[in-house]
Amino acid sequence: MSAPSPRILPFLAVGLIATAFGLVFFYAPLEADQGFIQKIFYLHVPLAITALVGFMLAAVHAIIHLRTGDPIHDARAYVSIHMSVIFGVAVLLTGAIWARASWGKWWVWDEPTLVSFLIVFLLYATYYPLRYAIVERDRQARYASVFAITAGAFVPLNFIAVRLAEPLIHPRTLGAANGGLPAEMMFTFLVSLAGMGLLWVTLVRFELAAKASRGHLKRLRRNLLDPDQDAIATRGLGGRIEPLIEAERA
Amino acid sequence: MNPELRRRTPTLRAARVILAKDLRIELRTLQSLSAMLLFSLTTFVLFRYGLDRTSLEGSLASGVLLMTILFAAVLGIGRLFVAEREQGGFDAFALAPIDGSALFYAKVTAQLIYLAILEAFALPVFAVLFLSDWSGLGALTAVLALLNLGLALIGTIVSVMATNSRARDLLTPLLLLPLLVPLMISAASAAAPLLDADGPSFAEFPKWLALLGLYDLIFGLIGWAVFDYLIED
Numbered sequence: 489m490s491a492p493s494p495r496i497l498p499f500l501a502v503g504l505i506a507t508a509f510g511l512v513f514f515y516a517p518l519e520a521d522q523g524f525i526q527k528i529f530y531l532h533v534p535l536a537i538t539a540l541v542g543f544m545l546a547a548v549h550a551i552i553h554l555r556t557g558d559p560i561h562d563a564r565a566y567v568s569i570h571m572s573v574i575f576g577v578a579v580l581l582t583g584a585i586w587a588r589a590s591w592g593k594w595w596v597w598d599e600p601t602l603v604s605f606l607i608v609f610l611l612y613a614t615y616y617p618l619r620y621a622i623v624e625r626d627r628q629a630r631y632a633s634v635f636a637i638t639a640g641a642f643v644p645l646n647f648i649a650v651r652l653a654e655p656l657i658h659p660r661t662l663g664a665a666n667g668g669l670p671a672e673m674m675f676t677f678l679v680s681l682a683g684m685g686l687l688w689v690t691l692v693r694f695e696l697a698a699k700a701s702r703g704h705l706k707r708l709r710r711n712l713l714d715p716d717q718d719a720i721a722t723r724g725l726g727g728r729i730e731p732l733i734e735a736e737r738a
Numbered sequence: 739m740n741p742e743l744r745r746r747t748p749t750l751r752a753a754r755v756i757l758a759k760d761l762r763i764e765l766r767t768l769q770s771l772s773a774m775l776l777f778s779l780t781t782f783v784l785f786r787y788g789l790d791r792t793s794l795e796g797s798l799a800s801g802v803l804l805m806t807i808l809f810a811a812v813l814g815i816g817r818l819f820v821a822e823r824e825q826g827g828f829d830a831f832a833l834a835p836i837d838g839s840a841l842f843y844a845k846v847t848a849q850l851i852y853l854a855i856l857e858a859f860a861l862p863v864f865a866v867l868f869l870s871d872w873s874g875l876g877a878l879t880a881v882l883a884l885l886n887l888g889l890a891l892i893g894t895i896v897s898v899m900a901t902n903s904r905a906r907d908l909l910t911p912l913l914l915l916p917l918l919v920p921l922m923i924s925a926a927s928a929a930a931p932l933l934d935a936d937g938p939s940f941a942e943f944p945k946w947l948a949l950l951g952l953y954d955l956i957f958g959l960i961g962w963a964v965f966d967y968l969i970e971d
Contacts, residue, residue, distance in 0.1 A: 622902065
């Protein structure tokens with residue numbers, strides 16, 4: 489997660505999503521079987537793929553965190569999971585709307601993709617109670633990483649198990665079962681996917697930046713109130729803090 | 739290699755010692771085992787009374803058996819590291835010149851032994867209370883063996899996390915149940931045809947057994963790889 493500067497990232501994401509919606513409504517053909525409601529596919533599936541990829545990225549960051557002990561990777565794993573859980577809520581909502589429109593029910597229990605996504609979502613929802621039940625900072629980060637790795641391995645296994653156990657009625661989006669998607673649909677889908685992915689990256693970067701500046705602010709405030717207390721912690725800030733303290737004293 | 743490291747106690751020997759300690763404690767107090775056995779018995783009685791059937795078959799039978807084992811296992815898993823927490827075992831372990839995986843092996847083995855004892859008791863009770871045809875029970879033990887391994891591996895990872903957290907007993911089932919979903923699906927799908935009314939059928943048996951084995955393998959590797967990070971201070 490480096491490349492483009494955070495300043496243009498949101499514009500890129502918004503632009504791409506706007507393009508995707510334009511394509512969805514004016515370019516992609518109407519699906520013969522389901523009609524207009526099928527267009528939710530371009531929102532639902534990219535959201536789901538982005539959320540799952542986000543969970544996997546969290547596992548990668550967690551592995552790097554355990555190997556290096558660098559807290560930035562713990563923060564990245566945390567924010568990735570956080571953002572993917574939020575995307576997961578959107579996936580469940582859009583999925584329910586689509587299911588209601590095309591199958592007549594809000595939720596279908598004998599449908600492997602729905603059930604496995606719900607289980608994955610519920611598992612990641614327990615990340616928060618685990619994380620905040622551990623007081624000590626280092627241990628909290630380590631345990632959260634272990635959770636992220638375990639859950640990351642769990643995601644594909646869960647999909648295999650649930651899929652083997654149930655019949656298939658959920659559309660196999662990218663499978664060859666229906667001979668795949670027509671080219672226009674595929675193109676629109678890929679643009680939507682890129683847009684959602686970029687939105688995820690943008691939001692993750694914003695949250696990381698917010699977390700970093702909140703930490704920074706806390707440190708500054710602590711120093712202002714009690715400058716002697718942790719001189720060591722502020723050494724990295726250079727001279728910037730001194731004028732503030734001088735002003736406070738005067 | 740650094741000479742300090744070479745003086746470490748061999749991991750398997752350390753694991754044996756920790757296992758012996760755990761089993762000795764369990765034999766003297768019978769805390770986990772008695773709770774697990776009693777819980778399974780009570781649950782079966784409740785099912786027998788609640789479902790009000792003379793015999794069960796297929797997915798209902800496998801569901802009753804596996805749910806009971808699962809919740810009895812959760813009881814044991816929750817207590818796996820209680821002695822370490824209450825009597826400073828984690829600190830002692832950190833001071834001892836042994837590898838972190840020794841504790842992992844010992845705890846997984848201890849949990850496997852508890853589960854085997856639980857099932858040696860619960861399976862006959864279940865058969866007497868619910869089954870009219872006992873011919874599938876032999877193959878069922880293979881399913882239970884792989885299920886036990888998965889329960890013990892994931893249980894050990896989750897238990898050490900929950901034990902060292904503030905929420906403790908609250909976290910164990912919360913983390914454990916979703917993580918065990920694929921394992922339980924595979925075990926239930928493997929067990930249901932074995933308990934069919936007209937004799938066991940083995941059509942999909944190898945597939946589910948393979949999935950159970952894969953699950954055990956992956957979480958065994960993960961547990962072995964991450965366990966050090968869970969106990970270091």
